[in-house]
Amino acid sequence: MHIVIDARIIHSSTGRYVERLLHYLQQIDTINSYTVLIPSKDTDYWKPSASNFSVKVADYKNYSFGEQIGFKKLLDSLNADLVHFCMPQQPILYNGATVTTFHDLTLFDTYNSDKNWFVFHAKQLIGRFVFTAAARKSRHIITPTEYVRSDVSKRLGVNKDKIITTYEAADITTEEPQPYRLPFKEFILYVGQQSDYKNIKRLGDAHQKLLATHPNLGLVLVGSKNASAIKNEAYFTENDYTNILFTGFVDDNQLAWLFKNCQVYAFPSLMEGFGLPGLEAMCYGAPVASSNATCLPEVYGDAAHYFNPIESTDIARAIEDILSDQVYREQLIANGYERAQHYSWKRMAEQTHAIYISSIKK
Secondary structure, eight states: OEEEEEOTTTTSTTHHHHHHHHHHHHHHOSSSEEEEEEOGGGTTTOOOOSTTEEEEEOOOOTTSHHHHTHHHHHHHHHTOSEEEESSSOSOTTOOSOEEEEOOOOGGGTOOOTTSOHHHHHHHHHHHHHHHHHHHHHOSEEEESSHHHHHHHHHHHTOOGGGEEEOOOOOOOOOSOOOOOOOSOSEEEEEESOOOGGGOHHHHHHHHHHHTTTOTTEEEEEEBOOOHHHHHHHHHHHHTTOOSEEEEEOOOHHHHHHHHHHOSEEEEOOSOOSSOHHHHHHHHTTOOEEEEOSTTHHHHHGGGEEEEOTTOHHHHHHHHHHHHHOHHHHHHHHHHHHHHHTTOOHHHHHHHHHHHHHHHHHO
């Protein structure tokens, strides 16, 4: 059988899912033939290690005419028994057998204020149409949590029976952590994107409240200094906030050190499909204070201390609980280590492979 995997997002915020899926599929399936579609800019980023896997370039932008027309022609030419779209964006007129991963439906509910208003909302309208069409024509839908499974079923009008949850996982670098020079010894850590729905401004508000009792406490924000981060930085500057550091990109060894040495890992997001950064923090032994929104309690269970992400006072309250109670902090760390063991990338890939076989036989 010939299986095509649309991996155009392999070097994006959800790229870890795609990379780990491909990594383990090469161990699981040595019989079937796989074609992995990636952009030309990422041909050096991922290369197959198994002889039954090959790469083909697919330079088609999301929500574009090229995606709907040129990409469809490419897929038709591959004569696949099954195409796995690792995101909902796809040619809606492609009529071969498909499986689609829906990481979340945040596109429907968000507006990132650093984006062009017209372009962003045009993509939302297109996205609603494409997502609905993709959900209804896919033989199976894959979601990373039960929360997303229910959301997709309800909002896209899809029977839950064809939606399967395959939980993601977290893993950590095995190399020696390298210290990251900071202007403070104790700090709250956040790692990831800083789009509006990530709720970084309220995290900053909460941090400033904590300075009343922890005057030397820092807030370290790790992630690319893109337009979203710059906008958040401007907000903090305008309000004369102190002890906040935007690091920009940090390599894996230094990131490991930050995870291991933070007093609290804070995850204030308003909406998520899985919430991988918090789980990664648990792997490194960081106690997690998390938003109670969407899927996060499902994923983190009793390994996080929760807060209402709309209230900066409540964010500060949850972080203060961890800072001031060493026994509770150590309990969260222990729970985090245990919780992280519940998840496995290899199991996710095995479940996905089983979905492939089931979909081809339909």
